[in-house]
Amino acid sequence: MRRRSCASLRNLREAKVMAYTGRIGDRVSRKPKFSERFLAVVKYELLWNIRKKKFLGVLIAAFAFSTLSLILPIILSYIFETPLEANPNFVIGRGGISSGFTLFLFALVSVMNSISGEFESGTVIPLMTKPVSRSIIFFGKVFAAFLTISAAYVLLYVYIAIGGTLIYGPQNNLHLIPICILGDLLSTFVWVSIVLALGSLSKNTILTAISAVIVFISISISAPIVSVFSEGAWILNYVPGNGMSGYVKGIGQGMLPGSSVSTGTDSIAGNLVRYILNPSENVTYFKVEVGAGIKELYSEPLFMVLARSIFVALAYIAALTFIAWYAFKKAQVLD
Amino acid sequence: MDLAIETFDLIKRYGSIVAVNKLNLQVKSNTIHGFLGPNGAGKTTTIKILVGLLKPDGGKVVVLGEEVRGDNPDIRLKIGYMPELPRFPKHLRGYELLDIYGKMYGMPAQERKTRIQRVLEIAGLKGRERDLIGEYSKGMQQRLGIAQALLSEPELIILDEPSLGLDPAGMVEVRGIIKEIAKEGVTVFLSSHLLYEVEQVCSHITVIHRGVCLASGRLEDVIAKIAGPAVLEVELAEESEAVFEALKNLPFVSKIQCENKTLIIEFESNVDVRPQISQAITKAGGIIVYMNMRKRGLEEAFMRLITKS
Numbered sequence: 001m002r003r004r005s006c007a008s009l010r011n012l013r014e015a016k017v018m019a020y021t022g023r024i025g026d027r028v029s030r031k032p033k034f035s036e037r038f039l040a041v042v043k044y045e046l047l048w049n050i051r052k053k054k055f056l057g058v059l060i061a062a063f064a065f066s067t068l069s070l071i072l073p074i075i076l077s078y079i080f081e082t083p084l085e086a087n088p089n090f091v092i093g094r095g096g097i098s099s100g101f102t103l104f105l106f107a108l109v110s111v112m113n114s115i116s117g118e119f120e121s122g123t124v125i126p127l128m129t130k131p132v133s134r135s136i137i138f139f140g141k142v143f144a145a146f147l148t149i150s151a152a153y154v155l156l157y158v159y160i161a162i163g164g165t166l167i168y169g170p171q172n173n174l175h176l177i178p179i180c181i182l183g184d185l186l187s188t189f190v191w192v193s194i195v196l197a198l199g200s201l202s203k204n205t206i207l208t209a210i211s212a213v214i215v216f217i218s219i220s221i222s223a224p225i226v227s228v229f230s231e232g233a234w235i236l237n238y239v240p241g242n243g244m245s246g247y248v249k250g251i252g253q254g255m256l257p258g259s260s261v262s263t264g265t266d267s268i269a270g271n272l273v274r275y276i277l278n279p280s281e282n283v284t285y286f287k288v289e290v291g292a293g294i295k296e297l298y299s300e301p302l303f304m305v306l307a308r309s310i311f312v313a314l315a316y317i318a319a320l321t322f323i324a325w326y327a328f329k330k331a332q333v334l335d
Numbered sequence: 336m337d338l339a340i341e342t343f344d345l346i347k348r349y350g351s352i353v354a355v356n357k358l359n360l361q362v363k364s365n366t367i368h369g370f371l372g373p374n375g376a377g378k379t380t381t382i383k384i385l386v387g388l389l390k391p392d393g394g395k396v397v398v399l400g401e402e403v404r405g406d407n408p409d410i411r412l413k414i415g416y417m418p419e420l421p422r423f424p425k426h427l428r429g430y431e432l433l434d435i436y437g438k439m440y441g442m443p444a445q446e447r448k449t450r451i452q453r454v455l456e457i458a459g460l461k462g463r464e465r466d467l468i469g470e471y472s473k474g475m476q477q478r479l480g481i482a483q484a485l486l487s488e489p490e491l492i493i494l495d496e497p498s499l500g501l502d503p504a505g506m507v508e509v510r511g512i513i514k515e516i517a518k519e520g521v522t523v524f525l526s527s528h529l530l531y532e533v534e535q536v537c538s539h540i541t542v543i544h545r546g547v548c549l550a551s552g553r554l555e556d557v558i559a560k561i562a563g564p565a566v567l568e569v570e571l572a573e574e575s576e577a578v579f580e581a582l583k584n585l586p587f588v589s590k591i592q593c594e595n596k597t598l599i600i601e602f603e604s605n606v607d608v609r610p611q612i613s614q615a616i617t618k619a620g621g622i623i624v625y626m627n628m629r630k631r632g633l634e635e636a637f638m639r640l641i642t643k644s
Contacts (some may be wrong), residue, residue: 031409032441040438044424051426122422126483129386129416130439131408329406333388334349 031181037132042147043142044127045114049148054109059152062102066156069094070163086169091161092176092273100242100266101183106152106217107191110145112209115328116199125333134329142321149188153181176273183269185255190265190313191216193320200327216241223264228288231297238312240265246283248274248302263305265313271306279303337364339399339522340385345544346393347380354380356546357394362524362539367517369528369537369554373641377546378526379419382495383513385524386416399491412440419471419496419526421480426471429460429479432468433486440487450486457512458482459505473500481509485516490515493524498532510536534633542640549640553631559604561639562631564589567600567612572622581619585611596624 049055060267077084087093113140127137157177165171194215195278199208219241227233227245236244243264261271261283274281281302338513340362347355362368372378383389385398387406391413395452396403400412411534430451437447455461458478463471471479482493494513498506506529513536517523527533533540534554541551550557558605559565571578574596582591587608602608609628616623 029410030437030441036441037408037439040435043438044427045433048424048426049509121424122418122420123424125388125418126416126421126423126436126480127336128388129411129414129418130436131412131441132439133408135405136408333383 032131034136037136037144038140041132041137042144045144046147049110049144052109054112055148058102058105058109059155060284062156063105063159065102066160066163071162071166074167084167088167088172089325090169091157091164091171092173092180094160094270100187100220100264101216103188103266104191104212106149107188107195108209108212110148110161111141111195112199112212113198113205114141114145114199115204116203116208119203119331119333120205120224128333134331135325136195138325138328142192145192146185146189149192150181150185153184157181173273173277176276179272179276179325180269183272186310186313186317187266187268190316193317194240196324197320197327200299200324200331204333221233222284228286231287233285233287237263237308239312240316241265243309244285246285246305247285248281261302261305263309265309268306268309268313271302271309275302275306337400337524338362338397339364339366340368340524341397342381342384342394344394345381345384345391345396347377348383348392352635353383354546355391358543358546358548359503360541360548362522362541364522365517365520366539367513367523367525367537369540369544370524371476371533371540372543374528375545376543378457378543380546381497381543382416382493382524382526385493386414387411391483412487413490415484415487415492417480417484417492417494417497420473420499420555421476421483421590423468423476423483425467428465429455429468429471429482430464432479433464433483436483436486440500442487454482457614458487458569459508462623474502474505477501481512485512489521489523492523493526495526497529498527498529499524506532509643511527530633534545538635544641550636558631558633558636560636562636564602564604565607565628565630567598567602567609568625568627568629569598569600569616569623570625571596571598571616575619575621578616579619581615582612583592585615587611 074084076082115121118255128134132140137222157180161171161174161177162197176217191212195208195212199205199212202208223236223239223242224245227236227243233244236242242262243266244262246261246263248259248261259275261267263271263283282299283302283305284299285297287297289295311327338361340360342358342360344357345355345360346353352384358377358381360381370378381390384391384396385403387403387410389570399413400408402409403410427435433451433454434447437451442450451464452461455464458481460475460478460482463475468479470503474535477497480496481494484494493521497509497513501509510532513523513525517536523536525533525537539552540554540557542549542557550561553559573594579593579598582588584597585608587603588600589603589607592599607628609626613623613626
């Protein structure tokens with residue numbers, strides 16, 4: 001019995017080592033094309049992204065919030081026994097994905113461990129020793145994040161468009177949805193580049209996530225306060241997030257004599273739609289003075305607001321992505 | 336002879352610690368070269384420099400005729416590398432990972448398919464390739480490490496502790512695989528703590544300690560040089576002065592001791608000269624009752640080297 005098992009083990013071993021002999025052909029001598037290497041990295045990252053529980057969780061939450069925004073008016077009309085009115089601007093009037101927080105969350109869960117996670121788990125070692133340059137690895141990962149987030153946004157917009165049409169009747173300007181997606185992607189990629197830079201520099205996922213959340217919360221809390229109570233709020237136009245608060249004259253919202261507008265990088269989608277529909281609009285900035293009410297500061301064309309926010313977003317994306325890329329390229333793999 | 340790996344005064348520092356200190360390593364092509372040293376000797380650091388994971392602080396590295404400088408992925412086309420305790424993305428399946436790596440090497444779809452099946456078979460992962468890597472045991476990840484190192488049929492395979500985490504049968508399999516791939520003309524550079532494994536498979540070795548090369552060359556030569564050559568123990572039927580004199584005059588005998596009827600013969604080298612000894616004894620009228628060649632082992636040589644340094 002023992003002899004037989006030894007013999008079978010030997011046969012198995014022989015079968016295995018024999019398998020190496022008898023080559024398929026010549027050794028790999030063909031230099032792979034740039035596109036082959038790049039797409040291989042994109043696939044590597046894409047498969048990872050779509051299986052991340054965090055990403056799926058945020059996607060489900062985004063769908064849940066979208067569902068809530070769709071059905072809340074139905075519930076309210078049922079409670080208050082008022083008829084549900086048709087709203088042909090429901091989809092486009094939202095001005096992009098629900099909030100800057102959603103954009104931030106998508107960015108965070110997509111790339112928070114793209115770089116740092118590889119270093120922490122040691123998976124970067126087999127990856128970096130393949131015939132793929134570090135630049136291809138880095139930009140392949142960024143492109144995979146772009147594809148993943150784009151797909152998520154397309155799904156969300158399609159869902160909102162179908163839901164909005166079914167609940168509020170035929171919708172106007174649905175052709176602007178691709179513009180909204182583009183605007184939201186640009187906004188999201190400001191956060192993506194921040195998270196990537198933090199990840200590349202720290203090579204620690206928890207540190208990356210905590211720092212990114214701190215940056216987001218600090219900006220989100222300070223921006224409205226600075227914007228409403230300070231005359232020097234223009235600085236917020238150059239900081240990621242909501243930016244300054246202003247309004248365009250028209251039907252008032254609360255204490256404002258018009259509808260409110262945010263000028264930051266998170267509001268690109270909404271401002272794009274607003275500009276396409278009303279290109280001559282002006283944004284007026286104000287300051288709240290205790291006891292004196294609202295004091296108008298100055299106005300500027302909506303085009304200026306939009307162009308500046310796009311420029312600022314692109315500048316952040318370029319600068320922070322460069323920092324992240326450089327840190328990744330120069331990283332030494334110690335453990 | 337061509338050199339697959341050559342380093343010139345290689346230096347790597349971690350702060351004030353010198354991990355690799357002016358290392359001059361030469362690995363001949365088509366050999367199995369063992370890379371030995373105690374923990375912290377600088378083996379993994381050297382290997383990481385060879386594959387471009389670390390940047391040296393000084394010196395030069397040439398792999399397969401090309402200087403390793405900066406991020407040069409084309410050199411890595413010809414190298415298969417298995418890191419110490421390799422880790423792979425848990426979200427991918429074994430097959431998916433190998434397929435992606437195959438694409439990075441520019442392998443066409445059909446070749447990838449055939450080659451992946453082959454390396455899975457070699458590494459003993461057949462049947463588990465569709466499972467998520469997160470469900471693999473340490474040993475299976477080790478096997479996946481071997482599979483991905485062999486995937487591109489490289490000219491040079493660098494294995495850092497390939498048997499770590501494998502069961503005894505797995506270790507035997509790995510040794511078999513290493514021997515077979517070397518027969519194909521592949522250079523294998525093997526770092527291992529298992530001296531027995533190195534002795535079994537390697538033709539050449541380099542021993543380093545504290546980043547410094549202590550010995551390098553053919554396995555037998557290094558052992559002979561460090562631990563001394565083999566010793567032959569011969570028991571005769573009767574004590575004989577004539578036999579003693581005859582053996583003393585043989586050119587390859589360096590020392591001879593006589594204890595009653597037993598002769599302890601030491602040689603200049605590790606070459607097997609038992610037939611010549613037997614012939615000389617018989618010619619001198621002696622009768623051999625017992626003969627035992629006691630070869631010095633790698634373990635003995637290794638310990639002497641490390642203790643001495």
